[in-house]
Amino acid sequence: MSGGSKRYLMKAVASSVAVTSIGVLPLFLGRFQVVLLTEVIIWGVFALSFNLIYGYTGMLSFGQSMFFGAGAYILTYGIIWEFGLPLSLVMVALGGALLGLIVGAVAVRVRGAKFFLVTLVGAILFHLIALDNRWLTGGDDGLLVPLQFRGITENFYLIYGFGLFVGLVTFAIVKSPVGLVFRMIKGDRERAELLGYWTDGYRILSFAIGGAIAALAGGLYGYTTGFVSADFFHWSYSADAVVWTVLGGSGTIAGPFVGAALLTFIREVLSSTWGVVYPVLVGLLLVGLVLGFPDGVVGLLGRISSRYSDKKGADGG
Amino acid sequence: MKELLVTRGLGLEIDRKNIIRDVDTSLAVGEIKGVMGPNGAGKSTFLRLLAGELCPTSGEIALRGEDMTSKPAREFNKSGISYVSQRPGPFPDLTVEENVRGAVQRGSLFSRRSVRSKVDTLVDLIGIQAKLGLSARELSYGEMRTLDVGMALASEPVLLLADEPTAGVSGDVADEIITLLKGLCRSNDGRRFGLDGLIFVEHDKGTVFHLADRVGFLREGRFVVEGSPEEVRENRAVVQYLAEHGVD
Numbered sequence: 166m167s168g169g170s171k172r173y174l175m176k177a178v179a180s181s182v183a184v185t186s187i188g189v190l191p192l193f194l195g196r197f198q199v200v201l202l203t204e205v206i207i208w209g210v211f212a213l214s215f216n217l218i219y220g221y222t223g224m225l226s227f228g229q230s231m232f233f234g235a236g237a238y239i240l241t242y243g244i245i246w247e248f249g250l251p252l253s254l255v256m257v258a259l260g261g262a263l264l265g266l267i268v269g270a271v272a273v274r275v276r277g278a279k280f281f282l283v284t285l286v287g288a289i290l291f292h293l294i295a296l297d298n299r300w301l302t303g304g305d306d307g308l309l310v311p312l313q314f315r316g317i318t319e320n321f322y323l324i325y326g327f328g329l330f331v332g333l334v335t336f337a338i339v340k341s342p343v344g345l346v347f348r349m350i351k352g353d354r355e356r357a358e359l360l361g362y363w364t365d366g367y368r369i370l371s372f373a374i375g376g377a378i379a380a381l382a383g384g385l386y387g388y389t390t391g392f393v394s395a396d397f398f399h400w401s402y403s404a405d406a407v408v409w410t411v412l413g414g415s416g417t418i419a420g421p422f423v424g425a426a427l428l429t430f431i432r433e434v435l436s437s438t439w440g441v442v443y444p445v446l447v448g449l450l451l452v453g454l455v456l457g458f459p460d461g462v463v464g465l466l467g468r469i470s471s472r473y474s475d476k477k478g479a480d481g482g
Numbered sequence: 483m484k485e486l487l488v489t490r491g492l493g494l495e496i497d498r499k500n501i502i503r504d505v506d507t508s509l510a511v512g513e514i515k516g517v518m519g520p521n522g523a524g525k526s527t528f529l530r531l532l533a534g535e536l537c538p539t540s541g542e543i544a545l546r547g548e549d550m551t552s553k554p555a556r557e558f559n560k561s562g563i564s565y566v567s568q569r570p571g572p573f574p575d576l577t578v579e580e581n582v583r584g585a586v587q588r589g590s591l592f593s594r595r596s597v598r599s600k601v602d603t604l605v606d607l608i609g610i611q612a613k614l615g616l617s618a619r620e621l622s623y624g625e626m627r628t629l630d631v632g633m634a635l636a637s638e639p640v641l642l643l644a645d646e647p648t649a650g651v652s653g654d655v656a657d658e659i660i661t662l663l664k665g666l667c668r669s670n671d672g673r674r675f676g677l678d679g680l681i682f683v684e685h686d687k688g689t690v691f692h693l694a695d696r697v698g699f700l701r702e703g704r705f706v707v708e709g710s711p712e713e714v715r716e717n718r719a720v721v722q723y724l725a726e727h728g729v730d
Contacts, residue, residue: 352573361559
């Protein structure tokens with residue numbers, strides 16, 4: 166077996182073991198930990214939406230909270246208007262994709278730092294509009310999601326299934342011909358254009374897919390908490406997605422989930438003891454990782470594993 | 483003779499400085515044209531205009547009679563113009579196979595079989611089979627340049643523009659690249675990836691006079707002389723330039 170195939174197989178085995186282990190964790194955890202784990206999966210899905218736009222297509226967007234908030238409200242109104250959960254989730258994905266198309270079409274017109282600013286301003290604008298239109302959003306007070314909660318464990322498996330589905334779909338997309346174009350654009354957009362690709366079109370498409378995934382995360386979060394408010398649009402949600410992705414490893418499927426899990430874990434451990442230390446520690450962790458290990462935790466683990474397998478190969482023969 | 487490419491009054495002005503001035507030139511079907519000239523003469527800029535990477539401020543470019551002047555770069559590629567830039571162009575984080583596939587799949591995004599067959603043919607042509615699984619950043623400079631040429635051929639262009647395709651590579655690899663380019667232009671058997679024309683910029687005068695049917699000497703953004711290699715060699719400006727650069 167070639168080195169590449171061996172590494173691929175190792176990755177597949179490690180991913181399967183990790184996914185299965187998470188699936189059986191509720192059997193051994195308390196109720197609070199299961200709620201936390203559910204939240205981590207939702208945040209992982211949300212960060213994955215940013216990862217598709219940034220880690221695979223190379224666009225540093227701060228606009229993911231727009232889709233997150235929109236998804237939460239579409240789901241809420243879907244439930245209020247009695248469409249049922251499955252149909253409401255389809256509406257959430259379609260609504261997120263449509264919003265992604267619109268936001269993407271505007272954002273790709275600008276380059277570099279301006280791109281980042283346009284998406285950030287977009288997120289702030291959406292938050293302000295949501296705060297002002299209380300008749301629609303409930304403002305700060307928000308709205309209740311009128312759906313009977315299924316129970317903590319059942320809800321976990323719903324979110325777990327969704328996380329798995331979204332992860333697999335994203336994996337299929339990045340490995341597809343379209344995903345290859347995304348990665349080419351990240352590498353060198355002008356070069357991809359010279360090879361005949363309408364790169365702006367692909368960047369908008371990346372926004373649309375990322376928008377659909379972020380909206381689903383928002384919808385699922387609203388469903389899990391039973392409450393949505395204008396704060397779901399706050400730009401700090403976008404910042405969280407950036408931090409989780411960079412920490413876990415951008416350009417990988419597992420990275421956003423690992424980043425979300427790690428920071429949620431640190432926050433929970435520290436919040437009860439040294440709550441003030443948490444942001445400082447996260448800041449230091451990020452600076453250290455970006456300087457020392459720009460590929461994040463998953464990249465670091467991958468490097469260690471390939472060094473180990475190379476060493477083993479050399480020792481063996 | 484039927485014209486493949488024609489430029490009329492082509493010019494580019496940046497910050498009130500004329501980089502390319504009023505260039506009228508043409509390339510006939512089946513012709514190889516070499517562009518030479520001192521540093522800063524505008525050779526690379528001229529190719530970037532022809533590739534659509536830069537937009538001219540005056541004049542026009544026509545490929546097989548079709549006006550290309552105001553079209554975006556991707557339309558140049560779709561119309562049959564491909565470009566090998568001066569800096570190595572493979573996507574460093576992608577594997578060699580992904581680089582070739584990415585260049586090949588445009589236009590047949592979801593036709594896996596057709597893309598596969600084209601990738602195989604192209605990989606055979608440029609002789610890079612053994613490196614397919616490596617990431618492009620792991621290639622030697624010469625291998626990157628060969629991959630560049632392969633990727634430029636992927637869209638099956640009619641006209642290839644190559645900016646110093648052999649610069650910085652060892653003699654053997656440079657010969658291989660030159661032989662490959664010459665073979666693609668000279669074959670009339672309708673082979674896949676055959677070219678109708680080639681325009682290349684090259685510092686190595688030996689390569690220019692050996693490979694080109696016609697040579698243009700560019701100075702200060704303008705062709706001072708254009709003609710057969712023999713005619714250009716005898717031009718006073720060229721003689722002086724060659725003498726300054728130690729070429730007989």
